[in-house]
Structure formats: C-alpha cells, structure tokens
Amino acid sequence: MRNGIRFESWYEDFNRFAGDLYEGRYTSDYVKDLVELGKEVRTLADEKGSLIVAHNYQYPELQEVAQAVGDSLGLSQYVAQQADKRVDFCGVWFMGETAKTIVGDRAKVYMPDKPGCSLVASIDRERIKGWLARNPEAVVISYVNTDARTKAISDYICTSRNAAQVLQHAADTHPGRRILFLPDKYLGSVALAQSTVDRDRVDLYDGACHVHAKIGEHALEESFDRHPDAELLLHPECGCSTSCLAKTTNGSSPYRNAYFLSTEQMLRRARSSAAPEFVVGTEAGMLYRLRKLVPEKTFHPISHDAMCEYMKMNTLEKLRDSLKHDRVEVTVEPHVREEAQAAIQRMLTIQ
Numbered sequence: 199m200r201n202g203i204r205f206e207s208w209y210e211d212f213n214r215f216a217g218d219l220y221e222g223r224y225t226s227d228y229v230k231d232l233v234e235l236g237k238e239v240r241t242l243a244d245e246k247g248s249l250i251v252a253h254n255y256q257y258p259e260l261q262e263v264a265q266a267v268g269d270s271l272g273l274s275q276y277v278a279q280q281a282d283k284r285v286d287f288c289g290v291w292f293m294g295e296t297a298k299t300i301v302g303d304r305a306k307v308y309m310p311d312k313p314g315c316s317l318v319a320s321i322d323r324e325r326i327k328g329w330l331a332r333n334p335e336a337v338v339i340s341y342v343n344t345d346a347r348t349k350a351i352s353d354y355i356c357t358s359r360n361a362a363q364v365l366q367h368a369a370d371t372h373p374g375r376r377i378l379f380l381p382d383k384y385l386g387s388v389a390l391a392q393s394t395v396d397r398d399r400v401d402l403y404d405g406a407c408h409v410h411a412k413i414g415e416h417a418l419e420e421s422f423d424r425h426p427d428a429e430l431l432l433h434p435e436c437g438c439s440t441s442c443l444a445k446t447t448n449g450s451s452p453y454r455n456a457y458f459l460s461t462e463q464m465l466r467r468a469r470s471s472a473a474p475e476f477v478v479g480t481e482a483g484m485l486y487r488l489r490k491l492v493p494e495k496t497f498h499p500i501s502h503d504a505m506c507e508y509m510k511m512n513t514l515e516k517l518r519d520s521l522k523h524d525r526v527e528v529t530v531e532p533h534v535r536e537e538a539q540a541a542i543q544r545m546l547t548i549q
C-alpha cells in the first residue's frame with residue numbers, strides 16, 4: 199500500500215528510470231498532461247471508493263496512481279484482502295477476471311480497456327477436454343494466464359511465483375495420477391526442474407508468451423557479452439529459461455548468478471543481493487519499478503523489444519474514462535466463478 203503521490207517528480211522520474219524504455223514518450227508537455235490526468239484519476243478513485251492496482255508491466259504513470267503494484271500473485275492476494283467496493287485493475291483481462299472471481303459480489307471490477315494475452319489465446323479448450331477424456335483421473339494445473347472457463351476445469355492455478363510448489367503439492371497429494379500443466383511450456387519445464395516430480399507423469403501443453411518466447415539464447419548471449427559481471431534475473435516464461443536453468447545447475451552457464459523469478463521476486467532479489475548490476479529478462483515495464491525502488495543499483499533490459507502491446511493498451515486517459523463512466527466492467531458468469539474458486543484459492547495459499 200502506497201501513500202502520497204509525488205506528481206512534481208514525474209518528469210524527472212519517468213525520464214531517469216524509463217526514458218530508454220519508452221523513447222520520446224515523456225516530453226515535458228506530455229508529462230504535464232499526465233500529471234493533470236493523474237490528479238483527476240486520484241480524485242475520481244477517492245470519490246468512488248476504488249482500489250487501483252497495477253501490474254509491474256504497466257506504464258510508469260499507471261504504477262504511480264495505483265495503491266498497489268505487483269505481480270499476478272501479489273495483486274490477487276492484495277485484492278482478496280482489501281477490495282470491498284470497487285477495483286480498477288490495470289493489467290490484462292485474465293487478471294481482471296481472476297480478481298472478479300476472488301471478490302465475487304463483494305466488489306465490482308473495472309479495467310481501462312480489454313487487453314488480451316497471447317498465452318491465454320494459445321489455449322484450445324476442446325484439446326484440453328479431449329486430453330481429459332483420455333485421462334479421466336488426471337490433475338490439471340493451469341497457469342493464472344488462462345481464461346476463467348479454463349480455470350473452471352482446473353484443479354490448481356499457479357503463478358510464476360509458486361509454479362514449482364503447486365506442481366509438487368499436486369503431485370504429492372495425488373500420487374500416481376497424471377498431470378497436465380498448461381499453457382506455458384517454458385514455465386512448466388522450469389517448475390519441473392525445480393521440483394522432484396517425475397517428468398514422465400507430466401504433460402506440458404505447448405503454449406508460450408510471444409514477448410518472452412523470443413527472449414532466447416541469442417538475447418542471453420548478447421546481454422552476457424555486454425554485461426558479463428551482472429546478475430541475471432530471468433522470468434521463467436522466457437524462451438531461454440529451461441536451457442539456462444540446466445546450464446546454471448550443471449555449472450556451464452556463463453552467468454555466475456542466474457535466478458528464475460516472477461516479477462515481484464525480481465524486486466526482492468534486487469534488494470537482497472549484494473550485486474550492483476543486473477540483467478533483467480522480462481517485459482520492459484519491470485525496469486521502471488526496479489530502478490525507482492532500488493536506485494543505487496543498475497538494471498539493464500535483456501532486450502529492448504520485450505514490450506507487451508496488450509499491457510500497454512492501458513493508459514491513464516482510459517483509466518480516467520473508466521472511473522468516470524464505469525467501464526469496462528469485468529464480469530464472470532457465477533457458475534464459472536464458483537467452479538474456479540477452489541483452484542484459485544489453492545493458488546493464493548500454496549507457497
């Protein structure tokens with residue numbers, strides 16, 4: 199929970215911490231407009247009793263007006279504890295749906311726009327139903343990056359922060375049963391490598407995020423050439439994560455220190471590590487948060503085109519309009535919410 203917004207430092211902060219990420223965006227005229235919009239947003243949010251939350255990949259101005267900024271798991275936990283009237287969720291649609299499933303009729307959930315997610319789009323529910331028909335006793339673990347109906351046919355939901363723990367828990371709780379992990383194959387492989395679960399028991403769906411999948415071996419090698427002494431913070435959705443983890447484990451990785459982390463865990467690692475310099479392998483928005491909250495250290499993006507166009511569909515102007523006109527409201531059919539509840543509850547509690 200954050201208090202007090204320092205609008206007077208927006209121009210300097212946005213250029214200092216995110217100028218290279220969003221080149222040419224933060225001109226002085228544009229930041230003046232943003233400051234006016236930001237003040238309007240806060241006034242409207244207070245009038246409407248709204249809790250504004252923003253994912254780590256959101257533009258700096260959206261992170262700044264939010265009461266909470268974080269990863270998928272952290273924001274879900276925050277909404278579960280704090281929401282009592284209205285939530286304005288700055289993220290992608292599955293995050294809004296998850297929030298709505300968690301709060302039920304206790305609060306309304308709105309989003310500035312209706313952004314999709316390529317991982318969610320990679321899911322073919324008929325294929326999953328076919329797999330379940332062939333494996334009727336099986337356990338389904340879905341990454342939180344799935345639509346509400348897929349969550350409703352899942353036994354467990356996990357996030358990038360607790361995927362290995364959820365997989366281990368599901369395998370231990372249901373000995374001998376097959377497991378389907380979906381939809382991200384890279385996250386699934388990392389979770390398997392970080393658990394003691396028998397590889398042969400698990401079917402990995404072959405979905406991927408278009409932003410992270412292209413962070414492959416090449417990006418990793420190039421960033422190592424540029425910053426050989428940096429510590430590596432890598433999101434498990436990255437295309438290079440599985441091979442990088444294998445190399446780190448057998449000691450053949452050029453990086454002496456490589457960590458496979460959700461976005462919020464990256465912030466924790468950056469704070470606790472003795473390293474002064476980091477290469478960050480995830481969507482660019484994360485860099486603003488890291489640089490602003492840990493200004494004494496240096497953070498390099500692994501690649502300058504790791505930008506999620508879905509996350510960037512949300513703007514301060516759209517958030518203002520959403521608060522003013524009560525749109526876009528997130529709805530999830532009550533029976534889908536009910537069916538997805540238990541799996542989401544497991545996501546919130548398994549650590």
Ligand code: 13P
Binds near residue numbers: 271461
């Ligand atoms: P986190 O849960 O790590 O925030 O990741 C969400 C996401 O969409 C990654 O692309």
Ligand code: SF4
Binds near residue numbers: 314316407408410506
């Ligand atoms: Fe989805 Fe990838 Fe964007 Fe995350 S970065 S919201 S997984 S498309």
